[in-house]
Amino acid sequence: MDSENRVVVLIDMDCFYCQVEEKLNPDLKGKPIAVVQYNPWKGGGIIAVNYVARAMGVTRHMRGDEAKEKCPEIQLPSVPCQRGKADITKYRDAGKDVARVLQKYTSLLERASIDEAYLDITASVQERLRSLNIHSVTSNMMPNTFALGYESIQELVSDVHNYGGDCMEFDQEHASRLLVGAVIVSEIRAAVYEETGYQCSAGIAHNKILAKLVCGMNKPNKQTVLPKHSINLLYKTLSIKKVKHLGGKFGDIVCETLKIKLMAELQKYTEKELQSRFDEKNGTWLYNIARGIDLEPVQARFNPKSIGCCKQFRGKSALTTLESLKKWLKDLGDEIEDRLEKDAVENNRCPKQMVVSFSTQMLDGRDTSSSRSYNFGVEDELCGELFSAKALELLLDSAEGCKPRDDEADRKLKAPIKFLGISVGKFEDNDNKKTKKIKDYFSAGTSKGTSDVKENIKPIGHTSERTTNDKIAVGKEYIINKFFQQSEEKLKSNKELSNTEKPILESSLDKQESFFAKFLNNTSKEMDVKNKIDRSTTPVCHVVTRGNETSNDTDYSGSTIDDEINKSVAMFEENPEDVDRVSDMRKLLNSTILQNEEIRDSFHESENKNPNHKNVPDNNNVETIQCSDCGKCITLNMFDIHADYHLALKLREEERQQLRKEKEKTNTVVDKTKKPEEKTKKQDIPKIEVKSIANFFVKVDDSAPSKMCSECGKKVPIEKFVEHLDFHEAQKLSREINRPVTTSNSREFIGPVTNTNSRPETNSAKRKRKSTSPIKKPKVQCKSIDLFFRQ
DNA sequence: CATGGTCGGGAC
């Protein structure tokens, strides 16, 4: 596909976190709100502001308290905290809900962030163009749509109907595509709102950069089209810094070296000129984007490539003891475990690598960041304990600066840790050989399975080998069994109910507030795909309810799962236990899981063969519908089974969480830390008196005689040059402290570590510097580094 | 002390 003839869309949720909070608490609707995080200090940091509050002058970069001053009636829902850090699970889940809706409509979807996705809808547009006369497109097919260069979308519609009118550059085909694209995007956005309740904005253009650029031009709940012939008009006033990739330091460099500010001014330079001022790649990229050209394809990617969590420890909260380091690593590792477990269930994959990142305070007060990676071995059980233990190991092995002082009783770290992060990545699909075998066992045997069925079932993903709590498992199955049984009885005695919108089991279970009644109702509601499934075909589907959309307020956080199970079990006490039914139920759950693994396998296989058509609903096949739980497309006749599969998985996840809770209670923290004394003895790093960074980085005065530093490429006045070189030496030494012990000799100096407050010139030179330039060791010119230390 | 926690990606 010619990249100039695409229809690319950026969907961006409007103040997403606020919308999520409004949906969860409808009382907030219409009121000014801002979502904050960590409210104890000055009312918390604002990370999202809804449009009511924006109208009253509330912005990001404000603290909660400031917002209250501006707008006393503002509501400030807070991001929940878990394990001492912000927990954005609910927003992540909400973002996934949205993306699943988008996925139904588009063949190519790239999730760009928690609330943004690029779509390539070229194929849909062309199909629509075949079946539709462009002259029948009217502006009321695309409400809330704007087009750059036009007062109203109607004018663009007219232009297309009139083949461009008097506009010379008008490209009829292109404009038609974008117009039809706008119609489709209207439909998509309507579907998003319909199915999730969230509003979004969209940009529609022929590439990602432009779609992104115009997406924000009309908000909220609006969409903007950028036809090619309006690009120059836009660029006449568009700041270079507004363009994606140019919003940071590179953008500054471009503006400063060319002494320009606007995109239109970029067009004056030839490709070669740009390449000579920047590098070849960046030069070409700038040359192209100045002409509205961006070849970057929309990648088909729904799932994140890595899962990570991190936390800063600013100011006084910097970690200084081994104990606090371990505590935070444990929390981070546990969060990874939780998220990984969810990911394994949904995506049948597991990570092959973990990375621990950290930054420590240097002796001059600045931060230096590093990361170390570890490739998992087959013997590793991917759990929080492993992540935190390995992270600690990597930290202590590789970062001398983090080792605890052995001369102090309180085991203080030698350098305060300002940042910690663990992430896992390099995902690979799980092999399904084991489960295939189990499947054979099921399909070959009769329904009279033996009691060892359970032991043969391995959980999906990596989370195997846990001691299963039979009581809980059987209790749950028993309840579900009863639940289904009652639903069937209810159905028989109440046939007319089966076609109504009312929950079938309202009278028997809902009133008693049973955990499982709520759980099943909620679960099944999620699985219910509107108007598409006849749910009366299999016994299990009887539990599905319709309507009652307002009941998303169910909250189990108050009571433990045990409590709920006991409550639920008590409800059935009057009936004798039916052992056979329990075992049947267990088989049903397990076989459901297995059948769906088959379906999933076939999906993964087709994805591998045809990566560009990942999870795409086949438009020609009406038998395919998309599961609202996982986004996968399932054939109609398999859907009931598939939905049950999710139910089974959810139940099993409940079990695991319960087990983990218990484990956590009984387990004392395992200290796998090696004793610091056993490590290679490195001489104590002498203390450096903190020297202001201003002493190293001096202002550039072009008129004064200066010399280019071969280390950082920066111009330095001659009288400051020696001191400047000393800075690099000091930095080098500081960095040396964080080298792996094993490779601490004769390292190549890399350069300034962080560019906090670094000037663009620094980066400009750095960018231009090729690896060919040999790095001279200016030892002879340096004052002794010892002068910076005081014994 | 003060946008923080996540992501993806490029350079070397």
Add this chain to the structure above:
DNA sequence: GTCCCGAC
């Protein structure tokens, strides 16, 4: 494999 940048 590390480090850093850009963006939300």
